[in-house]
Amino acid sequence: MMHSHIAAIYGYIDDVLDGRIPACEHIKNAARRHLKDLEASEDPEYPYEFREELVIKFIAFCELHHHVKGKWRGQRIKLEPWQKFSFGIPFGWVRKSDGLRRYREIFALIARKNAKSTMAALVGLYMGAEDSSGAPEVYSGATSEKQAREVFDPAWRMANTNRAFKAHYRVNLTGTETNPTGIFFTGNGGKFVPVIGNPGDGASPSCSITDEYHEHPTSSQYDTMVTGMGAREQPLRLVISTAGTNISYPCFEKQQDCIKILQGVMKNDEVWAVIYTIDPDDDWRDFGCWAKANPNMGVSVFEDFLLARYEEAMTKAERQNIIRCKHLNEWQNSGQAFINIVEWAKGADPTLRLEDFEGEECALGLDLASKIDIAAYAKLFRRENTYYAFLRYYLPEMTVQKAENMHYQQWEKEGRLVVTPGARTDFEYIEEDIKEDAKRFSVRGLGYDPYESGYLINNLAKWEGNRIECIEVPQTATHISEPMKDFEALVYDGKFKFDGDPILTWMISNVIQKQARNKKYYPSRENVKNKIDGFMATLMALLVWGSETEEGPSVYEGRGIMLL
Template sequence: MTQHLTDIAAYIDAVVTGKRPACKWERLAVERHLKDLDRQGDADFPYVFDEAEGQRIINFGELFPHVKGKWAAQVGKENRIKLEPWQKFNFAMIFGWVHKDTGFRRFRIVYLCVPRKNAKSVKAAIIGLYMMVEDSEYGAEVYCGATTEKQAWEVFRPAKKMAEKQPAFRRQYGVNAHAKRMEADVYGAKRLRNGEQRRPDGSRFEPVIGKPGDGASPSCAILDEVHEHQDDVLYDTMLTGMGAREQPLLLMITTAGSNIAGPCYASQKEVERMLEGEKNDTLYGMIYTIDDPENEWMTEEGLIKANPNIGISVFRDYLFDQVERAKRSPRKRSTVLTKHFNVWVTAKNAWLNMLDWAAAGDQTLSPDDFIGETATLGLDLSESDDLTAAVKCFTRNIDGLPHYYFFGRYYTTEAKVVEHDHYDGWINEGYLYACAGNHIDTEDVEEDIEADTELYSMPQAFYDPHGAADLAQRLAKYHEFEAVKVQQNYSNYSAPMRDFERLLKAGRIHHDGNPCLTWMFGNVVAQTSRDGKMMRPIKESKDTKIDGAVAALMAFIAAYQPEDDDGDLEDFLLDPIIV
């Protein structure tokens, strides 16, 4: 067994036995590999692990010099890249698993979520260079794709410097490093899979901002810091352009972020489902994070879990200093959690811990489970074309304590769907409804509420007067609702928000996992009064929406049953409509 395989085996053993503190996702990724090794030879599993292929890229990468940091100042072999066992494991997984008949790589899409300072750019640069010259792909096209020029160069610049500092590499593959791209006329000892010697083919490696040009056929696309992408246009363009390639690779390498409506969060959720057992044989994912964001971020074990290169490219003292700063300044906490612990925090100053919200979700829950029961209704309507929300809240007693269950309908317009990529996906999956044209049709909302009254007892509708006054009037006049106006001020929301958060942590808030509502709750920022004693919900920017969360809070205000030990809920400034 070579040193690389020894290191990989030691890493696997450390994760499985607990010698290395590892989060749930890291453990599941390692266990997936072990299970797949056992499946080799099964008729329904067409892949094998080729140790030689897995080691080839590791050998390739360790031939290059460091180009920044203290190692770049060394001379001779001392400044050569030395990959750590966790890095070797990921390289070996991506390139070692192949189809048993064709020999082509198994994994076509790769998602690596690694905190800052853990050598992400080095890994991506090695993969880019390897894919340009050692992938048996004629006329390879490797792109570093990003939404800004600065980000596009974060991977390409170190790759270019690595090539420039390794003359043997340039000679072997005929590589020319220009100002904004690298070209390779691959020749020499490298042979194709059929045994023929590889001829000059004009392979190239370059940064791309936005979409690649017409006619591009990426064999490898590297998307760095995908959490900064506001839509999936670049991802889709790269992926669809790979159709003519035999074994293309789309690599996403990122830290966590705050936009859970973006393509990065969606990709992470897909990886998590795959690691938990959902079949997806051509997707590889590894996430380095912590399991308990409330507490682990302040511990050394948490630092080790989330930062696999701790003590090497990222120093303990630096990380501990960042943690101490976050302890002193709550405003810095979200930055530290996202950048150094890979925790998604949604809005930068989000009100709720969204991990608590995720834990409260249950996609098996349905309003059909509550037919015949009483519900309170919260309404937050847009004036024209923004999001509109109608959320029902049911109450059930469990072990003598009330639990609250939320189900909503969310409406937008066809015009808004064109502007927001994530809306389209939610509509296709039935989480969001699109009204024809460019205005919300409140008659659609009214008809849905009327249909609900046939199934549930719904005596009250709490609404935001800013946009829902007309609908509230109709509900009161024609459908026998008591319509109650809830101004979005400190007096009405402060106590309910505090109790909602407390009950959420206690496991007494439940919802059906609608990603549209999750996004809107993640966008809620708690604006506090000058004395810090009261709060109300606001959104962080005009591009984020909180309508569904506000509607849910209004339904909660109507349904909430204070207990003896809950304290006094503040008086609400609620004005019933008298028709």
């Protein structure tokens, strides 16, 4: 018979996926990911397995503690199904090879008043008391003393009011009720302490808790914690936050990476993510969608409280942004994603082969970069009204070898990324590929960004082989707006196909749409790490084919073709 805690998790998953519980697509993706991995784990070759007894152990530990504030103060904690799902599941997945935890990071974006600090406190106590590593070190980190105490103080009080817990784990508490300073587990030599800034020299965190990560202007504390975990067999990083108002801070980038992991765009088997917010197509003015971002509605955050915030946002324009930020988890200065990644994925066809287009007419697109950004080269074929894209990417060896660029290293192994020697991309590799393609296909033309292209374009001009019509495409809204609309229409109409290229999918997910003063649209990105070069190369190839819309001039009108 299934244990009640496990039944609650799967009941929650069923209710979310069947629409009985309001949930955004990110939570649905987290649920689907768990079910998919559970099915995959039946394969002996799959490296992970899900052990329900570990989930039960974690939840049972949490429910031995008591609330320390509010109307339930003194009462036993009872986790809600969404909490068992969000925080229980990552403790159940382990590696088959050695039984160590699979997930080394939990990212949880949870709106204000939904008991996120309570859950963080429970995770900290569990990691201090039950972690298998010798002398566990748990740090509750923040940018200020006040914020560090949002998690640590409740944990200290939970321990202080639980005699059985203190006796069993031989807990020694330092400080006072009004100024708690440390939780020490003399049975296993562990400790749980707050930290502002970076932990001191010699620290070896087995668990780090980063609360309200949106307030961190840099990733310094997070990075220091990660570096210090090197000697731990199964460390855990808990990053927990609401949304913020500064997308240049690392929390926003962390969230975007987690969204890509949940979508299957990026692969990271060690990160578990739950993001409670509303969907992009939800209208925040519809109070019905607020439950998506507030999973503890009716328990720790009440409907009348949220209704009051809703009315405040509706009637006071100056309060709207902060309310949507804190109670709906909407970042308030982030851009709008250009393409819905689910719709984009429908165009993936892994059976497509470049050799099947031998001799056919194609348009080329080129977006060059020499150091940090990726140089992207696109070939775009058209059969009737459907387009077929094949891309190649280039980066210098020194960039690919950096530790933070493991995804580049993986793409090189898969043959998707060409790595050139040295610190700068060698454009001769690209030039040779273009010349080879000019022999294989009927090249309609090559659209290129003039930035960094002069040398390569001049070399093509001197080439005695097949002549290539080269079209300079200024990267301005005036020239890019219409093809962006064309591209979007092709994707949503199912008329844009690609071979499942994971790099292009990643880049498409990074594109945000912005509007210039002349009402024209142009592509952008949230930060420099979010590459969009493959999209730009594809867009320029589409320009070579000419506009597919009835309104707006073709790329050739008014500017003409530069013939080389």
